Amino acid sequence: xxHESPAVLTExxxxxxIIRFNRPRERNPLSRSTLSELQAALRLILPRxxxxxxxxxxTADIFLSGAHIRELAELSHSxxxxxxxxxxxxxxxISEARQTTIAAINGYCMGGGxxxxxxxxxxxxxxxxxxxxxxxxxxxxxGWGGTQRLTRLIGKAASLEMLLTAGRVSSAEALRLxxxxxxSGQPLESAIALAATSLQAPxx
Numbered sequence: 001x002x003h004e005s006p007a008v009l010t011e012x013x014x015x016x017x018i019i020r021f022n023r024p025r026e027r028n029p030l031s032r033s034t035l036s037e038l039q040a041a042l043r044l045i046l047p048r049x050x051x052x053x054x055x056x057x058x059t060a061d062i063f064l065s066g067a068h069i070r071e072l073a074e075l076s077h078s079x080x081x082x083x084x085x086x087x088x089x090x091x092x093x094i095s096e097a098r099q100t101t102i103a104a105i106n107g108y109c110m111g112g113g114x115x116x117x118x119x120x121x122x123x124x125x126x127x128x129x130x131x132x133x134x135x136x137x138x139x140x141x142x143g144w145g146g147t148q149r150l151t152r153l154i155g156k157a158a159s160l161e162m163l164l165t166a167g168r169v170s171s172a173e174a175l176r177l178x179x180x181x182x183x184s185g186q187p188l189e190s191a192i193a194l195a196a197t198s199l200q201a202p203x204x
Contacts, residue, residue: 008037010045016053016195017045017099018188027065028058030112035086042090046097053195054097056116057104057188063129066111066142087112087144091119095145102194104187105129105180115146118153122194123180124187125171131179136166154179 009020019041021028028034045051058064067087094101094116103109103117105125110132117123125131133150135141141163151159154177162169174180184190 006037007031007034008041010041012051013192014196015051015199016055016192017048017051018055018057018192019045021056021058021062021064024058024060024062027108028062028113029065030067030087030116032083032086035083035090039086039090042093046093046099052099052199053102053191054094054099055102055104055188055191055195056120057191058106061107061128063103063105063107063109064113064116065108066113066115066134084143087115091115091145094119095149100195100198102191104191106187110134111142112144112146115142115144115149118146118149118179122191124182124184124190124194125174125180126187127171127183127185129171129174129187131162131169131171131174132166133163134166136164150179 005022007021007023009022011018023029023034045054101120102122102124103120105117105123107126107128108130109117111134114131114133133142133146141147147163150162158177161167171180171183175183182190
């Protein structure tokens with residue numbers, strides 16, 4: 001019987017670590033097992049002095065689709081609290097990382113996946129990327145810091161519209177709002193190039 005491939009793949013290229021979410025058939029959900037794999041990857045990457053950048057990306061046309069809804073429905077009260085705390089702690093760790101963090105958003109970026117992208121320093125998205133916090137349609141709200149980070153980034157009015165209507169935002173609109181810094185047909189390659197360019201810049 002073949003073993004299932006990891007949900008989180010890590011690759012090092014020069015001074016950058018690339019963390020790739022690798023469950024495209026399931027739409028790259030942030031399940032408990034995926035968060036655990038992400039936590040393990042970060043524990044290895046964060047202490048390394050040779051790594052100055054961490055790039056997050058997805059597979060196929062999915063960056064991340066957020067929490068695994070079926071899994072959420074089965075959680076007990078204590079299990080849900082533990083899951084929420086794990087996501088909060090992980091994304092805060094990303095936000096506070098010594099390395100420059102870049103979200104190379106290759107497609108759908110939803111719910112908790114958007115929370116992760118918002119925790120990064122820089123966000124580069126493909127032209128067909130789609131952003132949303134769909135929790136309002138499910139009677140839930142994100143618990144991983146997205147409400148605060150989104151508001152700080154794009155303002156209260158635009159954030160409330162996204163959170164309360166669960167409306168989808170295109171890359172072009174995300175760029176206009178300031179949610180992302182760049183649109184690129186090859187977001188991962190652009191992120192790697194940005195890291196390389198930053199290393200070549202003279203010190204002030």
